[in-house]
Amino acid sequence: MNDQQAGPPAEPTEPAPPVLRLTGVNKSFGPVHVLHDVDLAVRPGEVTALVGDNGAGKSTLVKCIAGIHPVDGGSIHFDGKPVRITSPRDAADLGIEVVYQDLALADNLDIVQNMFLGRERTRGGLLDETDMERAARDTLASLSVRTVASVRTPVSALSGGQRQTVAIAKAVLWNSRVVLLDEPTAALGVAQTRQVLDLVRRLAERGLGVVLISHNMNDVFEVADRIATLYLGRLVAELPTRDTTHAQVVELITAGRSGDLGLPRAENPAP
Amino acid sequence: MTQLYPNSSSGEERTEPADGFAIDTTRRTTREALGDYAARLRGGQLGALPALLGLLTLFVVFTVLSDRFLTLGNLANLLGQGAGIVVIAMGLVFVLLLGDIDLSAGTASGVAASVLALHLVNDGNLLGAMGTTVFVLFCGAIVLAVVLALAARLWIGAGLAALGLLLVVLGVPANPWLEILLAVCVGTAIGCLTGFLVARVGIPAFVVTLALFLAWGGVVLQFVGVGGTLGLRDDVLFAVANGSLPVWASWLFALVAVLGYVALGVGRHLRQLRAGVVTAPTPLVLGKLGAVVLLALAGTWLLTLNRSPNDQTVIAGVPYVVPIVLVLLVLGTLVLDRTRYGRHIYAVGGNREAARRAGIDVVRIRMSVFVVCSTVAAVGAVIYSSKVGSVDPQAGGGNTLLFAVGAAVIGGTSLFGGRGRLRDAVIGGTVIATIDNGLGLLGQPAAVVSIVTGVVLLLAASVDAVSRRRAAAVGR
Numbered sequence: 001m002n003d004q005q006a007g008p009p010a011e012p013t014e015p016a017p018p019v020l021r022l023t024g025v026n027k028s029f030g031p032v033h034v035l036h037d038v039d040l041a042v043r044p045g046e047v048t049a050l051v052g053d054n055g056a057g058k059s060t061l062v063k064c065i066a067g068i069h070p071v072d073g074g075s076i077h078f079d080g081k082p083v084r085i086t087s088p089r090d091a092a093d094l095g096i097e098v099v100y101q102d103l104a105l106a107d108n109l110d111i112v113q114n115m116f117l118g119r120e121r122t123r124g125g126l127l128d129e130t131d132m133e134r135a136a137r138d139t140l141a142s143l144s145v146r147t148v149a150s151v152r153t154p155v156s157a158l159s160g161g162q163r164q165t166v167a168i169a170k171a172v173l174w175n176s177r178v179v180l181l182d183e184p185t186a187a188l189g190v191a192q193t194r195q196v197l198d199l200v201r202r203l204a205e206r207g208l209g210v211v212l213i214s215h216n217m218n219d220v221f222e223v224a225d226r227i228a229t230l231y232l233g234r235l236v237a238e239l240p241t242r243d244t245t246h247a248q249v250v251e252l253i254t255a256g257r258s259g260d261l262g263l264p265r266a267e268n269p270a271p
Numbered sequence: 272m273t274q275l276y277p278n279s280s281s282g283e284e285r286t287e288p289a290d291g292f293a294i295d296t297t298r299r300t301t302r303e304a305l306g307d308y309a310a311r312l313r314g315g316q317l318g319a320l321p322a323l324l325g326l327l328t329l330f331v332v333f334t335v336l337s338d339r340f341l342t343l344g345n346l347a348n349l350l351g352q353g354a355g356i357v358v359i360a361m362g363l364v365f366v367l368l369l370g371d372i373d374l375s376a377g378t379a380s381g382v383a384a385s386v387l388a389l390h391l392v393n394d395g396n397l398l399g400a401m402g403t404t405v406f407v408l409f410c411g412a413i414v415l416a417v418v419l420a421l422a423a424r425l426w427i428g429a430g431l432a433a434l435g436l437l438l439v440v441l442g443v444p445a446n447p448w449l450e451i452l453l454a455v456c457v458g459t460a461i462g463c464l465t466g467f468l469v470a471r472v473g474i475p476a477f478v479v480t481l482a483l484f485l486a487w488g489g490v491v492l493q494f495v496g497v498g499g500t501l502g503l504r505d506d507v508l509f510a511v512a513n514g515s516l517p518v519w520a521s522w523l524f525a526l527v528a529v530l531g532y533v534a535l536g537v538g539r540h541l542r543q544l545r546a547g548v549v550t551a552p553t554p555l556v557l558g559k560l561g562a563v564v565l566l567a568l569a570g571t572w573l574l575t576l577n578r579s580p581n582d583q584t585v586i587a588g589v590p591y592v593v594p595i596v597l598v599l600l601v602l603g604t605l606v607l608d609r610t611r612y613g614r615h616i617y618a619v620g621g622n623r624e625a626a627r628r629a630g631i632d633v634v635r636i637r638m639s640v641f642v643v644c645s646t647v648a649a650v651g652a653v654i655y656s657s658k659v660g661s662v663d664p665q666a667g668g669g670n671t672l673l674f675a676v677g678a679a680v681i682g683g684t685s686l687f688g689g690r691g692r693l694r695d696a697v698i699g700g701t702v703i704a705t706i707d708n709g710l711g712l713l714g715q716p717a718a719v720v721s722i723v724t725g726v727v728l729l730l731a732a733s734v735d736a737v738s739r740r741r742a743a744a745v746g747r
Contacts, residue, residue, distance in 0.1 A: 068628070089630040104628045106621035108689035109614075117618055118629030126609045133548040152549040 052230030161192025353704025355655030362647030370688025381667025458649025466641030515588035
């Protein structure tokens with residue numbers, strides 16, 4: 001741990017061991033050093049919010065975990081075992097599901113087809129549409145999501161919130177262990193944001209480890225159990241939400257420290 | 272009588288059924304289904320409807336203008352004329368579904384046709400026919416194709432190309448069935464090269480296939496010889512596009528096709544009803560099945576009547592091209608709709624990045640569609656060569672490719688990818704063949720045929736673009 005996390009609210013009782021743990025992760029694109037020694041732990045049944053200003057490296061971190069960008073250095077442990085994630089397939093095989101900001105759904109396919117994309121069920125070499133449709137419907141129903149008239153609606157006909165729901169439900173369908181959500185509420189209205197946040201909470205209640213990236217402090221304080229702050233590619237603090245205030249988090253995001261939290265004063269690049 | 276999704280199956284998981292997915296309906300009434308269809312049309316998802324209406328218009332216009340258009344002999348002839356284009360267009364649909372284009376499909380099919388003719392005319396001695404240098408280069412290209420296909424893990428493509436190499440090198444004596452197989456294998460090998468350049472090297476498909484369009488045209492010229500024509504003097508090869516099934520076989524074929532279609536359609540519907548998944552209303556399913564069955568039987572009946580212009584001979588029966596096109600259509604539709612490969616093609620065409628993130632090997636899919644396209648184009652080459660009875664240096668050149676692209680687009684395949692079906696190619700190909708045939712009967716020169724076809728293609732492309740814009744505006 002390179003960050004000064006020693007504060008009064010050090011974990012009272014050690015909760016469940018992290019399902020995913022990053023240690024000293026570094027990532028550069030050419031000369032640009034995007035991630036510096038990032039440590040992050042994702043625990044099952046918890047929502048960890050990942051906050052930070054534009055360009056702090058949030059999306060890069062997510063993409064590293066998702067296997068889209070291989071990490072340059074550091075280690076990733078899954079269930080306590082070291083793993084290497086070099087492709088989206090590796091991440092999916094481990095049970096890491098990512099819901100992207102730009103919603104990786106194929107518009108021309110329907111809800112069922114999108115939820116099973118890349119992992120279609122077959123019977124006798126042919127797609128087993130009946131089985132897939134049932135599984136998709138049961139999953140959506142179990143998440144109590146209200147959606148459109150039919151799971152056979154093409155995604156192109158869905159609203160932003162409905163698309164987000166489909167993308168998130170996909171994670172549940174695959175019995176994922178860790179779900180990463182990149183700005184799931186960025187483009188949504190009030191009611192839709194409400195729906196998606198409820199869904200995020202429900203994921204955690206099912207015992208999944210949830211990482212939520214968001215710019216919206218209200219969302220973060222509403223659903224997150226812990227808040228991890230990235231500042232210029234460094235993870236400066238990871239704090240339980242109940243011990244943190246809005247003001248502290250905003251300070252951490254903008255200046256990298258807040259009181260005793262965050263970067264030590266000497267290392268602070270800008271006054 | 273809207274039925275809600277039955278809540279019994281997984282009741283214990285659902286905490287709030289009223290708020291849950293219970294509003295999801297799996298069955299709709301016929302009225303609702305028709306209403307949905309109307310809404311889709313208004314929303315710009317026209318499918319094959321404009322092409323069907325266009326075809327109907329053309330039929331009416333030509334019937335009024337020419338007394339020879341709506342004769343049995345001409346309609347059967349129309350099928351033979353259109354089949355080559357239709358088949359090439361079906362292959363192109365695979366490429367168009369990814370939003371790519373294969374401008375070389377026409378001349379690539381010409382290469383397949385010229386190899387076929389050369390092999391037939393020289394009784395299997397391609398070495399002697401081509402000369403050592405050309406033969407070695409030809410074999411080298413096929414070996415390269417096999418290697419590239421193996422590297423991309425396209426096993427079927429590699430296998431077909433390797434089989435082609437074997438046939439070429441062994442110099443097996445001419446045999447019509449073998450010639451057809453050889454042409455198909457050559458098509459596959461060409462597709463491996465095209466697909467590699469587009470998908471793996473990453474050159475835009477337009478440039479690669481434009482270059483290959485020129486190159487393959489040159490290869491055809493080299494194989495056939497300037498000013499030369501290779502005649503296909505073989506009964507089987509001639510019959511492909513000009514022959515017909517005997518009357519009894521025509522009826523047998525029609526019965527098997529119709530019964531198979533009905534059994535599959537009804538079986539699928541019953542399975543969906545039993546499983547409680549989304550399905551079309553029963554009256555609509557039965558109505559659609561009934562309409563197709565009626566059309567098929569009526570068509571068979573007409574084609575089994577004597578259509579000979581004179582009294583001495585009898586020409587009757589379903590032309591061979593009908594079962595050929597139908598088998599390709601059924602197989603291709605099965606692959607596109609019911610296999611993972613087909614699903615992945617649609618996904619890559621709809622959103623390449625989403626497909627990549629879902630773990631789909633986008634490069635492999637992209638390469639494979641070019642292999643499919645060229646392979647199917649070779650089948651088209653066999654048909655159009657059979658129709659004219661020879662292979663000349665213009666084989667597959669000229670309008671072949673543009674007509675095939677036109678056929679796919681007129682039928683409703685989107686040039687932007689992700690949207691289109693094989694039957695579109697069949698409908699669109701029929702439109703193009705009808706224009707060609709009808710204007711020919713009216714004694715119009717080639718200039719008029721080209722202009723009219725161009726205008727129709729433009730109309731079809733506008734329908735595609737406008738419906739896309741509309742679909743975007745209607746809140747998708």
